[in-house]
Amino acid sequence: MGITFDDIADIASWLFLVYGILICLGYLFSAIFSIFEIRDYKRSNNYRDEIALLQASELPPVSILAPAYNEGLNIVENVRSLLTINYPNFEIVIINDGSKDDTMQRLIDEYDLEKQDYLFHYFIKTKTIRGVYKSKNTAFKNLLVIDKENGGKADALNTGINVCSNDIICCIDVDCILEYDAMLKLIKPFLNNRKKVIASGGVIRVANSCVIEDGRILEVRLPEKFVARVQVIEYFRAFLMGRMAWSRVDGLLLISGAFGMFDKQIAIEAGGYNHNTVGEDMELLVRMRRMMREKNIPYKVGFVPDPLCWTEVPQSWEILKRQRNRWTRGTAETLLLHKKMIFNPKYGVLGLLSTPFWLFFEWMAPIIEFSGTIFFIFLLWNGLISWKFFFTFLFVVYAFAVLFSITALFFEEYSFQQYKKPKYIFKLIGTAFLEPIVYHPFVMWAAVRGNWDLIIGKKSWGEMTRTGLSNSSKK
Amino acid sequence: MAVVFSIDLQWIFGYFPDDLPFVIMVNIMMTIIFFVFAVLFVGFIILLRLYKIFRNRKKEEQRLLLEDILNNFLFDEEFDSENELRKFRNEHLNTPLEIKITIKEILLFHSNIKGESATQLRDLFLQWNLDEFCKKQLAARAWYSKSRALFSLSEMLILVELEKIRPLLNHRQDEVRQQAQLYFIKLAENDPLEFLDHLDKPLTLWEEIFIEDALKNEYHGKIPDFSKLLQASQNSVVEFGIRMIAKFNQFENISELLPLLDHNSEEVRCEAVRSLSALEHQEVIDTLISIFGKETNLVKKTILDAIKHLGSYNDLIMLKDKIQDHEWDLKIKYYGIAQNFLPEQRQEIYNQYEKEKALLL
Known part of the structure; x- marks a missing residue:
């Protein structure tokens, strides 16, 4: 009774699925905690x-x-x-x-x-x-x-x-x-x-x-x-x-x-x-x-x-890539330097919640996502893709990503409402729909490159050329 | 339960073709749910925007009406107060939003005027039964209603049975606790800080800033003898008392401050040094010099500041040997003060510091 290729593909698929569900749950809980925090903050600021x-x-x-x-x-x-x-x-x-x-x-x-x-x-x-x-x-x-x-x-x-x-x-x-x-x-x-x-x-x-x-x-x-x-x-x-x-x-x-x-x-x-x-x-x-x-x-x-x-x-995409590359290396370096804290109850919330979250859902997320993409190509190469499964999973992930961004927009509207013009809100909603297709794969790739640079020991910040805010619409 | 659950699932999945795998059905369901929620949130965003626009417009309308009527009420002698105020009450004080805006606007006017006009506003507040609204809010379960009610009642100096307010001094929510403290101060005729004995948590610096402000600007009785606070069980209250002795120039309490230089709390000792310095009590210099060596870093820094303020270069050099080799922050402070005392020898003192640094590092 040896393990077949199909079994491995099956196990990997389930692992990716469980990871996806966990990440969604993590985001869901953070949304719930945040809305309470925002509500309390708003309520406490109505006096003199x-x-x-x-x-x-x-x-x-x-x-x-x-x-x-x-x-x-x-x-x-x-x-x-x-x-x-x-x-x-x-x-x-x-x-x-x-x-x-x-x-x-x-x-x-x-x-x-x-x-x-x-x-x-x-x-x-x-x-x-x-x-x-x-x-x-x-x-x-x-x-x-x-x-x-x-x-x-x-x-x-x-x-x-x-x-x-x-x-x-x-x-x-x-x-x-x-x-x-x-x-x-x-x-x-x-x-x-x-x-x-x-x-x-x-x-x-x-x-x-x-x-x-x-x-x-x-x-x-x-x-x-x-x-x-x-x-x-x-x-x-x-x-x-x-x-x-x-x-x-x-x-x-x-x-x-x-x-x-x-x-x-x-x-x-x-x-x-x-x-x-x-x-x-x-x-x-x-x-x-x-x-x-x-x-x-x-x-x-x-x-x-x-x-x-x-x-x-x-x-610009190039500068963004450098920035995300650096952020990834920064996160990874910090977690590696303080690996003793991860899952360590001695550090309370930090050990049991924050550092594991950052490890699995901030640092590892792009790596796992990238591995998933490679895995998909591998299955495709071997003719093992069920397109029905593929598209329905893709739609779930896309729908969740859009929902998460729209929820963030709702939080902004509920709390500070900084973007006053109605057209801004509609533009942001449109952006939320485009982000998972256009933007997200790019930052995932930048993060993967960041991990690669970390492995090869790259330490530089990378040039962060700014356009300069003085060049923004200045009155 | 299991029956209900299975029936529900059957109802949901009944719409899918029989041969569709379970995972695909779940995926389709989840996609639909997520999209429905996304659309709902878009709807909420639009509704929220419209609601805020409507609410802000309503607020602005009410505010303008109030501005008009309050200005006439306060400053126009020919204004038909009785009829106009009754009319306003009947037409514009019907919803909680209208009442809240009215309270806010009256409080704003009240904070900008004094004397007879302030009394008139208070009377109006009572005439429009806004105090009753606040009292109801005070009894509400929501902490923010209690807090807002306390603020309004204390600003308008409306007395409520203290038995209702006292428990709020130790409310779990900081905002309620703080407003209860301020209520006691603003409405006190004497002994405005009596409530400090009843606190079960230390005062924060934030609360102290507000208490000090209320004492200075909103309490109209006799300024209390802050030395009474020096016996409090909470160190934060003792620290506050020490600070207030200096702020209100209670020189008569200097003798009460001196024993606190031996207090077991570092913060209390620091505060005592600061206040004695602020009160220009030069006699304390010798004591400060004598205790310097055995003090903590924080108190030592405070003593150096006190010497800068009260003492002379000769006092300062008495401390030189008491600064340990590793206490670089104190050394920097010491030499900085020395430069301050002897500006013409600035360069020599700097060289001395550099020499010491070279020797020790």
Whole structure:
């Protein structure tokens, strides 16, 4: 009684089916948790104007760390926008990560910077600091610019952590657009918790095609290009359905590198950002959480459901491919570095839910999907395809993918309704129908390539050329 | 149950040809279900959009009507209050949405005016029976209704039996707890912080910000003696008390703060150092210098800040040898303060730090 080829094909088919059902159930539960989280958040925000009160209060001072590499084109405007942040007590720390262009010189000229003998210590090992600059003009007294040797984003952020003077740090991408009250909202979890808060993050939105003036979003518009528009839906799914649900069960593993707040001391104790991964934002949070858990210190990671930060997403397929390649490697590297946590009850929700979910449904999903495609080709080659089965399975998967995206659109409509024009909603619905056919196979392929690059030991970030938000519909 | 289930399945699968495999039937069923849900959600999105448009329009209409009538009521002496207000009540205060918008608008007006006009608005609130609506909401099961009702009642200074409010101080939902705290402060004639004895959870910084604001801007009685809070069982209340002593310049309580420098909670000790510094109590410098060596990193940092604020370079150098070799954050702070005291020696102090760094690393 040997196992026949048909038996193997049968077992593989069932395994793919079970995996598919599990992934659908995972998404279903995350949708349910998210809707409760959004509902509660909406209900808790109907009272007095908290922002006005917070502006006038003595809030903990925050150091805003923004690494810059070859940002000469927009750095002056970006820093000017950061300097207008609405928060009572902050310093802006720009870290010039050995830019090859004129980023540093532009900053020196525009902000009247002079080199200072600045007291700092390498709490975290980083590349050498060439100089620390402060402005001679008192109008820019809360601006600090660090010029350092190139070492990558993680190294730049660690340098910022070493030099900055406040106990709470906010790490941002220098070119992202913050909502006017973003900092006041992001600090709230640090104030409104009985446990030690080690980090907090918020919702990131897509800024492509939006109308921007003086570093502020004036009008929210839907990206014109399909590739950017589909990422709007992706961000809805990731933030309104994914992170919202993880936040409800205290299982967040990722605070976006574009905008997140951290307890500096805990970040230093955990060893700062890891230079050896391209997913340094996720890795830091996982390491901080792991450390707190191992030390048995009660803690919390906050999440603010409001859209706080707007960022430019890739508009070209090539750049998107590089980005997704990097994200995949970052996820895999983080999970490999912290494999001890996976299925380990000692780490509670993180060990039993978050890390297994990320392993099977984030990292492995594209690999399994790709294997499924290869398996399909193999069956096709051997004439083993039942087209009835094939098409009905294809339709189920397609229908579920569309349903999931439409649900995310519904969540957006229910919660923040940022895309006011009715035509935007219809365009997004259309995009949701096209995504599984046009976009999804591409990002799956990019993720598979990411895994391949991981195996061959590729460490680079890949060029992330941006069109520049200053080129968006600017008033 | 099994019978019902089998009948249902038969009913569902009866539509499919008999020779169709079970898996295919399930797939077709699931495809249809998913698409139906997708279409339903598209429908919900459109309905939600229409509902929000309608609701916002209704809100705007009601708001404009209210703006008009409230302005006339408050500022137009020839306004026929009795008839117009009755008419408005009969015509525009019928649905919960209208009532909620009205409450919100009155609260907004109320927060921007003082004196006789504020009293007039409060009377109007009662005349339109909005207080009754709030009281009903207070008794509702939903936490957000309770919370909103507490907010409205406290803003309009409407007294409710305290027995109804007191349990809400320890409600499971933070928002309700916070609004209950503020209710007690806003309506207190004296002893506005009496409720702090009844809390079963520590205060958060967020709650403290709101309590402080309510004490400063909405409580009209005599400012309490915050030293009473220093005996509280919750450390968060003690910390809040210490901070308020400094914020309200209660110099008479300095003697009560000094023993707290030996408190077993690090946060309480930090807060005590901060407040003594804010109260410019220079006599504490010697004590701070003497305890510095045995303190935690956090308290040491606070002491350095206090020395910067209260002391001199000579006080500062007393701490130099008490900073351990590995305490780089303290060293940076120490040298930074030294530069502050002696700006003309900035470069020498920086060189000294660099020298020490080179020696130790």
